[in-house]
Amino acid sequence: MQLHHLSMTAIGPYAGTEVIDFTTVGRAGLFLLEGPTGSGKSTIIDAITFALYGKVAQASADVERIHSHHADPRTVPVVVLVFETQSGLYRVQRTPRFERPKSRGEGTTVQQPTIKLWRLQTPDDLEGGELLSTNIGDCDDEITRAVGLTRDQFVQTVILPQGEFATFLRARSEDKGKLLEKVFGTAFFRRVQDEIVEAGRAAQARRQSAVDEIRLAMHALAVSAGLETSRRDELEALSRTTPEALDAELAQVVDELTTRERHAGKASREAIETHKQMADMVSDARLRMQRRERLLLLQQREHDLGKQAVTFQQLGDEVARARQARPVAGAVRTLALSEATLKRAEAALAQARARVDPGLRDRGPAALREAAAQAREVVGSLTGAITLESALAGRIAELARRREGLDGLRRSVASVTTELEALPVTITTHEEALTEARRLAALLDGRAAEGERARGRLEAAVAHTAASARVPRAESAATEALGTVASAETSLAELRRARIDGIAGELGLSLVEGDPCPVCGSVEHPSPAHRTLDAVTPEQIEAEESRVVGLREQSGRAAEALGALRSEVRELAARCDGLDVATARSQAEAAARELAASVQARADVEAGVARVAELRDRVDTLSAEAGRLGADLARVEQSVVDLDGRITEETAVVEQARDGHPSVTARRDALVADAARLDALVDALGQRDVAASSVAEDTAARDADLAQFGFADVAEWMAADRGAEWINAKTREIAEFERACTQVRAGLTGPELADVQLDALFDDIEQLEALAAAAKKDMEAASNEHGSLRDQVTRTKRRVTDIRDAMARNAAVIAETADAVRVGQLVAGNGDNQLNLDLAKYVLIRRFTEVLSAANTELGRFSGGRYTLEHTDAKKGNAKSGLGVRVHDMHTNQVREVGTLSGGETFYVSLSLALALAEVVRAESGGVDLGTLFVDEGFGTLDPDVLDDVMHTLEGLREGGRTVGIVSHVTELKSRVADRIEVLVKPDRTSTLRITA
Numbered sequence: 001m002q003l004h005h006l007s008m009t010a011i012g013p014y015a016g017t018e019v020i021d022f023t024t025v026g027r028a029g030l031f032l033l034e035g036p037t038g039s040g041k042s043t044i045i046d047a048i049t050f051a052l053y054g055k056v057a058q059a060s061a062d063v064e065r066i067h068s069h070h071a072d073p074r075t076v077p078v079v080v081l082v083f084e085t086q087s088g089l090y091r092v093q094r095t096p097r098f099e100r101p102k103s104r105g106e107g108t109t110v111q112q113p114t115i116k117l118w119r120l121q122t123p124d125d126l127e128g129g130e131l132l133s134t135n136i137g138d139c140d141d142e143i144t145r146a147v148g149l150t151r152d153q154f155v156q157t158v159i160l161p162q163g164e165f166a167t168f169l170r171a172r173s174e175d176k177g178k179l180l181e182k183v184f185g186t187a188f189f190r191r192v193q194d195e196i197v198e199a200g201r202a203a204q205a206r207r208q209s210a211v212d213e214i215r216l217a218m219h220a221l222a223v224s225a226g227l228e229t230s231r232r233d234e235l236e237a238l239s240r241t242t243p244e245a246l247d248a249e250l251a252q253v254v255d256e257l258t259t260r261e262r263h264a265g266k267a268s269r270e271a272i273e274t275h276k277q278m279a280d281m282v283s284d285a286r287l288r289m290q291r292r293e294r295l296l297l298l299q300q301r302e303h304d305l306g307k308q309a310v311t312f313q314q315l316g317d318e319v320a321r322a323r324q325a326r327p328v329a330g331a332v333r334t335l336a337l338s339e340a341t342l343k344r345a346e347a348a349l350a351q352a353r354a355r356v357d358p359g360l361r362d363r364g365p366a367a368l369r370e371a372a373a374q375a376r377e378v379v380g381s382l383t384g385a386i387t388l389e390s391a392l393a394g395r396i397a398e399l400a401r402r403r404e405g406l407d408g409l410r411r412s413v414a415s416v417t418t419e420l421e422a423l424p425v426t427i428t429t430h431e432e433a434l435t436e437a438r439r440l441a442a443l444l445d446g447r448a449a450e451g452e453r454a455r456g457r458l459e460a461a462v463a464h465t466a467a468s469a470r471v472p473r474a475e476s477a478a479t480e481a482l483g484t485v486a487s488a489e490t491s492l493a494e495l496r497r498a499r500i501d502g503i504a505g506e507l508g509l510s511l512v513e514g515d516p517c518p519v520c521g522s523v524e525h526p527s528p529a530h531r532t533l534d535a536v537t538p539e540q541i542e543a544e545e546s547r548v549v550g551l552r553e554q555s556g557r558a559a560e561a562l563g564a565l566r567s568e569v570r571e572l573a574a575r576c577d578g579l580d581v582a583t584a585r586s587q588a589e590a591a592a593r594e595l596a597a598s599v600q601a602r603a604d605v606e607a608g609v610a611r612v613a614e615l616r617d618r619v620d621t622l623s624a625e626a627g628r629l630g631a632d633l634a635r636v637e638q639s640v641v642d643l644d645g646r647i648t649e650e651t652a653v654v655e656q657a658r659d660g661h662p663s664v665t666a667r668r669d670a671l672v673a674d675a676a677r678l679d680a681l682v683d684a685l686g687q688r689d690v691a692a693s694s695v696a697e698d699t700a701a702r703d704a705d706l707a708q709f710g711f712a713d714v715a716e717w718m719a720a721d722r723g724a725e726w727i728n729a730k731t732r733e734i735a736e737f738e739r740a741c742t743q744v745r746a747g748l749t750g751p752e753l754a755d756v757q758l759d760a761l762f763d764d765i766e767q768l769e770a771l772a773a774a775a776k777k778d779m780e781a782a783s784n785e786h787g788s789l790r791d792q793v794t795r796t797k798r799r800v801t802d803i804r805d806a807m808a809r810n811a812a813v814i815a816e817t818a819d820a821v822r823v824g825q826l827v828a829g830n831g832d833n834q835l836n837l838d839l840a841k842y843v844l845i846r847r848f849t850e851v852l853s854a855a856n857t858e859l860g861r862f863s864g865g866r867y868t869l870e871h872t873d874a875k876k877g878n879a880k881s882g883l884g885v886r887v888h889d890m891h892t893n894q895v896r897e898v899g900t901l902s903g904g905e906t907f908y909v910s911l912s913l914a915l916a917l918a919e920v921v922r923a924e925s926g927g928v929d930l931g932t933l934f935v936d937e938g939f940g941t942l943d944p945d946v947l948d949d950v951m952h953t954l955e956g957l958r959e960g961g962r963t964v965g966i967v968s969h970v971t972e973l974k975s976r977v978a979d980r981i982e983v984l985v986k987p988d989r990t991s992t993l994r995i996t997a
Contacts, residue, residue: 001147001158002963003048003932004089004123005082010071012043013991020044022932023123025979025997026963030955033934033967034974035983040991041967044981045159045934051081051094052143053151054113054136057159067098070990074100076111082123087146089120091129092139115139158918159934177883180844180851193827193839200824203817210810214239217806221799224792225253243807250800257796261789268786271779278772285765291753298747305741312737319730322722324709329721331705332714335698342691349684355677365682372678375671382671385657385664388650395647402640409633416626420619427615434608440601443594451595454588460575461584463987467569474562481555488548495544498536556971568987845871847920848883855916859909866891867909911935936967951976 003022008014025031035041046056046066055063067077080093093116099108117139118129133139144150149158181187215236222232238246353361360371576584654664661667702714711717747753825831827839835842852869859867872884887896887909901909918933966977974980982994 001149001932002084003081004084005080005126006044006048006051007080007126008044008047008078010068010075010077011047011066011079012068013040013070013985013989014043014993015068015070015072015990016992018993020981020993020995021997022963025981025995026932026965027997028979029962030964030966030977031979031981031997032973032977033965033981033983034969035991036985037969039983039985041969041983045936045967047079048081049151049155049159050096051079051092052083052147052154054094054115054140055151057155063096064098066096068990070988073108076100080126082120082126083147084123085146085148089123090143090146091118091120091126092116092143117142158932159936177841177844180848180883181840186840186843186847189843190840196827196839197824199820200828203820203824206813206817207810207821210806210813214803214806214810217799217802221250221253221796221803224795224799225257226792227253239803239807246807247804250803254793254796254800257789257793261786261793264782264786264789268779268782271775271782275772275775275779278768278775282765282768282772285768289765294747295753298744298753301740302744302748305737305744308737312734315730316734318722319727319734321720322727325711325717325720325722326724326727328702328705328709328711328717331698331702332717335695335702338691338694338698342688342695345684345688345691349681349688352677352681352684356681357674360678361681365685368678368682372675372682375675375678379668379671379675382657382664382668385654386668389654389657389664392647392650392654395643395650399640399643399647402636402643406633406636406640409629409636413626413629413633416622416629420622420626423615423619423622427612427619430608430612430615434605434612437601437604437608440598441605444598444602447591447595447598451588451591454584454591457576457579458581458584458588460572461579461581464569464572464576465581466987467565467572471562471565471569474558474565478555478558478562481551481558485548485551485555488544488551492541492544492548495536495541553971560971845883851913851916851920852885853916854919855909855912858915859912867905869909869913870895932963932965934965934967 003026005022006020007017008019009017011018033041033044042057043066046058049055049057050063050066056066066079071077076095077098078093078095080091082089082091084090095111095114097113098111100111101107102109113136114134115136116134117132119132120129132142147154181190218232218236218239221227221235222229227235235246235249238249356368360368363371579587657664657667659667661670706712706714706717711720822831826833829836829838829841837845849871852871856868859869866889868888868890870886870888872886885898887898887901887905888894889896898906898909965981966973978996980996982996984992984994986992
C-alpha cells in the first residue's frame, strides 16, 4: 500500500487544516516526522489509521479523542486520505462522532460519524472520482479488502513500534502469546479450541445426565415399590458395577409386589360379599316397619275426615245458593253505577254555576250559548292589536340598538379623522431615518475590512507581548547551555589528559616476567610503573563523552528555540504595525462598534422601506374608510327617526285595545275563559238530565231480575250473594275433601297393606345398621388396599421399564461421546496429549517459529551474520513455557538471554523481530505490498556510533522500494535526513506542519 495525500481539519492539536503530500516528501525513500514531545506526531499516524479503519492506532484509546478541542466547536473534524493498493487508487473521507453547538438555543447535539469512499484515476484528483459508498459498514469492508490487512495487522506492519518489541523480547510467554494472538488473529484457533473443549464438556455433561437419569429412575422405583434405602442403594450399585444382573433383581421386586396384590384382591372380594348380605337384611326390616306405619297413618286419617263430613255438606248448600244469586249481580251493579253518575253530574252542575256570572247562573242552555258566542266575537276583533303588542317590545329594543350603533359610528369617524391628520408627520420622520440608515449601510464593506485588520493587529500585538516576554528567558537558557557545554568539554579534556598519563601504570600491571614488553620488547622488567589511585578508566571517558553529547544537543535545542522565538517576535511586530496592546484593542473595539452600526443599519434599511410603504398604504385605507363611515352615519340617523315615529303610532292602538287590562293578550285570555265557563255550564246541565234518566231505567231492570231468580227483595239477595273467588275457593275445598276420602279408602282396601299385622314383633334396626356400617368399612379398606397395590404394581413395572431404557440410553451416550471427550482432552492439553500444549498455544508456537526464521534473515543482514534468534521451551521460574527466545552470538558461539543485550544489540534484534512480524503478516494477507512504513523508536538513547548503524539499517529498508518514515524528536536526525515533516507548536498550544522536501 502506498500513501499519497493526507488532509486533516480540526484533528488533535491541529485546529486548522493541515496537508501532507507523501508523494513529494517520500520521493527519496526516507523522511523524518519530528517535533517536540506531545506536539502531535502520533496524531498524524492516528489520522491515517482513523481514515482507513475508523479507529486510532492505539487500541485502548477512545476514537473521539481525535477531535480537536482547540478548533471552533462548529468546525467539522474531517480526515481525507488518498492511498493506492493492488486493487486500485482510493480517496476516503471520514468524520468522527463529536458534539457541536445547537443551531437554535443553547446546549450541544451529537453529530454521528460519516464516511465517503471514492475510486480515483490519478492521485491528484482531490475533488472528483467515482463515489463507491457512504455506508460505514460497506466502506470498512471495501477498505479492508483493498488494503488486505485488518486494523491490528496494519498497526503492527505499517507502524513498527520497536520499543514495544524490546519489551516483547523480555516479556513472559503469556504476554508474548497475547500480542501474537492479536497480530496473527489466532483468536480463531482459540475459539475453535473453546468450542471443542466445550463440546467435550457437553459430552461429559451428557454422560453425567445419563447417569443421573439412571439414579433418578432408581429413586422413583424405590418410591413406587416402597423399597428400603439399603435395598435401593444395592440396586444403584448393581447398575454401576454389574448392569447385566440388574434385570433379575428388578423382576424379583415386581414378583413380590404382584403376590401381595393378588392376596389383597381376594380379601377385597370377600368383604364385598359380606357387606351385600348385611345391606339386604337391613333393607327388609326397614320395608316391614314402613308398611305398618303407613296402615296406622291411613286409619287415623279416615277418622279425621269422618268428623268433617257435616261441615262440608253445609258448605255445599251455601255454594249452590251463591251460584243462584250471581245472575242478579249485574243489574245491581249497573244501578249502583247510574246512581253514582247522577250524584257526580249534580255536583259538577253546582260547580259550573258557581264559576259563571251570577246574572247568567239560572238561565237556560240557549241563553248561555248566546252569551258565549258574543265573548268569542270580541276575542276575534283583538287579533291585530295582539300582533302589534308582541312586536312593540322588539321595535323598542331595535331603536335602542340603532341609537347605540349611531354613537359608535360617530366615534369611528372621529378616530379615523384624527389618525389621518397625524400620518403625514409620521411618514416624514420615517423617511429621514431611512436616509440615514442607507448612508451607514453603504459603509458596511469598508468597515468590515477595517474591523478584520484591527482584529489581526490586536491578536499580533497580544502575541508579540507574550513572545517578547519569553525572549529573556530563552537567551538566559541558551547562554547557560553554552556555558555548561564549555565546562563539560574542559572537564572531558582534563579526563583525557589524565587517562594518557595513567596508561603507563596500566601497562605495568599487564607485564609478566619472561614475556616481552609491548613497548620496548624487553623480557626483563626491573622497574615497572604502578597504577595510581586516581587513574582515569575508559568507562569514565565514555560516560563523560556521553554527557558532553547530551549537553551539546540541549545547547543546540536552546539555540534553535531562541532563534525561532526572535523570528516570531519580528514577524509579530510587523503584523501589529508597531502598536501596543492597549492601542490595538482600542482601535479594534472602535472598528467593531462602527461595523455593528453598519450591520444594524443594513437591517434597518429593509425595515424602514417596508414601514414607509405600510404608512402610505394606511393613508389610502383610512381615506376610503372615512368615506364609507360618513355614508353609514347618514343612513343610520334616518332609520332611527323613522322607527321612533312608528313606535309612537302603534303604542296608541295597543292602549285602546287593552281596555283597562294589563295587556291585550290578558283581555283576550279573560274573554276566552268566560266563554269556556259558559260552555261548561251548558254541558253540566245536559249530563245531569242524562244521568237521571239512566237511574230510572236501571231500577226497573233490577227489580225484574230479583223476581226471576226467586229473591223477594234486595236484602235476601245480598245474604246469598258471594264473590266468584269465594265460590271457586270453596268449590276447591270440597273437591279436596272428597279426593282425600277417596285416597284413604283406596289405601286401606289396597293389596299393599292387606297382610300387615299390627301386633307382630320386629328386628332391632339400629343393630342391623351398625353391623352393615362395619361391613361397609371393612369392604372399603380392603378395596383401597387392593387398588393401592394394583397401582403400585403398575407404577413399579413402568419404573422398571424406565430404568432399562435409561441403561440403554447411557450405553448409547457413552458410545456417541467417546470421540468428543477424547478430542476435547487433546485440544485442552490433557489426556493423550504428550506435549501438554493446548491447540491455541501450539498454533502460536508455530507462528512464532516462522517469525523467528524471518527475523534471523533480517538480523543476519543487520549484524553482519553475528546474531541469530533461537526458540526455547525452557521454563523461567514459574512462568509458562512455549514462547521463550534467546540470542546466539556466532562470534563467541554463546547463547545469551535477551536481557544481557546492550542498547545497540537490543535495537538490532527488536527491529529484526518487528520487520519479520510485518513480513509474516504481509505474507499471510496475500502478499500485501507495504509501500509506506513508519518506524517509531526512542533514538535519543543511542550514542553517535550506534545511531550511525541504525541509520544505515533504516536506509537499507528502502532498498526494496519502500518509503520509510522515522518518527522521532531527536535533533541529531535533522542533519541526517533531508526530507522532513516538522510539527511546530504555536503560542496558543495548537500545532501546525512545516514540510521540507
